[in-house]
Amino acid sequence: MRLHPRHSWTVTPEEAVAIQKRLRAEIVSQPLDLDAVRLVAGVDVSVKENESQAAVVVATYPGFEPVETVLARAPTPFPYVPGLLSFREGPVLEEAFARLQSEPDVFLVDGMGTAHPRRMGIACHMGLWLERPTIGCGKTLLVGRFSDLPEERGAHVPLVHRGETIGAAVRTRARTNPMFISPGHLADIPSAVEMVMRCSPKWRLPEPIRLAHKAAGAFVPGGQASSPAPSS
DNA sequence: GCGACAG
DNA sequence: ATCTTGTCGC
Numbered sequence: 511m512r513l514h515p516r517h518s519w520t521v522t523p524e525e526a527v528a529i530q531k532r533l534r535a536e537i538v539s540q541p542l543d544l545d546a547v548r549l550v551a552g553v554d555v556s557v558k559e560n561e562s563q564a565a566v567v568v569a570t571y572p573g574f575e576p577v578e579t580v581l582a583r584a585p586t587p588f589p590y591v592p593g594l595l596s597f598r599e600g601p602v603l604e605e606a607f608a609r610l611q612s613e614p615d616v617f618l619v620d621g622m623g624t625a626h627p628r629r630m631g632i633a634c635h636m637g638l639w640l641e642r643p644t645i646g647c648g649k650t651l652l653v654g655r656f657s658d659l660p661e662e663r664g665a666h667v668p669l670v671h672r673g674e675t676i677g678a679a680v681r682t683r684a685r686t687n688p689m690f691i692s693p694g695h696l697a698d699i700p701s702a703v704e705m706v707m708r709c710s711p712k713w714r715l716p717e718p719i720r721l722a723h724k725a726a727g728a729f730v731p732g733g734q735a736s737s738p739a740p741s742s
Numbered sequence: 743g744c745g746a747c748a749g
Numbered sequence: 750a751t752c753t754t755g756t757c758g759c
Contacts, residue, residue: 555749555750556749557750590748590750592747592749595748599749620748620749621749626748632749650747651746652746652747652749685759
């Protein structure tokens with residue numbers, strides 16, 4: 511895919527914060543047309559010692575049959591700092607995105623979108639690079655609070671931070687911990703929640719994220735490669 | 743000042 | 750994120 515970088519990744523934590531504040535103004539919130547989605551991508555990164563491996567798996571929608579898998583590796587360039595995940599995982603993800611042949615209609619990212627202290631989580635950040643719709647899918651809370659959430663699948667309540675609704679706590683599966691969903695770029699909260707529910711017919715993790723997580727975890731020493739899909 | 747803190 | 754077997758519950 512054609513990428514649209516906005517800055518260098520070689521920055522200090524202070525510069526990273528300043529960059530996020532600047533990029534925040536470029537994020538577009540708008541409904542995502544769910545009925546037009548044909549391809550959905552899952553995005554994840556795994557860290558092994560000082561190396562990071564990114565995985566982007568593109569799958570059909572609905573159906574979630576993998577049609578393209580891209581893996582990329584690079585030295586982990588930045589420490590884990592809550593709020594600055596983009597600067598740790600962004601560089602490898604950029605490599606993976608650059609080699610992507612297909613053009614997914616939406617990307618589900620493992621991490622936050624606007625549910626971030628400066629409303630600029632990694633899903634927002636990558637959305638700008640891709641200039642495509644992105645949705646942040648967090649497994650644990652970074653910021654914000656939410657009230658009682660029913661145990662049934664599909665239940666969802668607003669995630670609020672400093673008086674602002676930044677996303678939603680979503681029960682993608684009955685009686686399991688909720689997922690924290692927030693729009694990245696070119697999406698809004700209602701459509702992001704709906705998309706994630708449609709991508710989670712059975713498990714807590716959305717199907718595209720599950721596929722990407724599996725691919726990223728499969729660290730094969732010499733086996734970095736791009737491929738159509740595993741053949742049965 | 744103290745606690746919280748995506749992956 | 751990562752270190753790791755068995756095990757409780759639907």
